Amino acid sequence: MSKLLLFLFTSFGFSAFCAVHEIKMLNKGSDGEKMVFEPAFLKANVGDTIKFLPVDKGHMVEGLKNPGALPAGIKAWKGGLNKEVTVVLEKEGVYLYKCMPHMAMGMVGLVVAGKASNFDAAQKVKFTGKAKMRMDDYLKKAEALK
Ligand SMILES: [Cu+2]
Secondary structure, three states: OOHHHHHHHHHHHHHOOHHHHHEEEEEEOOOOOEEEEOEEEEEEEEOOOOEEOOOOOOOOOOOEEOOOOOOOOOOOOOOOOOEEEEEEEEEEEEEEEEEEEOOOOOOOEEEEOOOOOOOOHHHHHOOOHHHHHHHHHOOOHHOOOH
């Protein structure tokens, strides 16, 4: 009996409550934009897992170290070039990340886990050029989840 319950709990626990989301690192997105994460804006839940997939070569992903770019207590991760990276969304809030080699081409992204509770701080992180244009768009979507 207890084994059965444990089985039900673990299998349902993972499938029903903790989703795995894939974000592709691409030279060209499905909308024709160059050097993108897809999707670059993602709404997920606390406890979910994000898998960054190096579909095209030459990309990497790292969490921004700027104050407020990640929920309090989350350490910025840094993936290697052409490496798959798994990030568990352990805390509620906004997670800002980038591909260092293509930051100037606007290769940035944003995940919200649950509510965008650190939105005001995340909004203060400075971006320039194309990265700013894209991030402003993602932030607008995140603002609705405050
Ligand atoms: Cu890149």
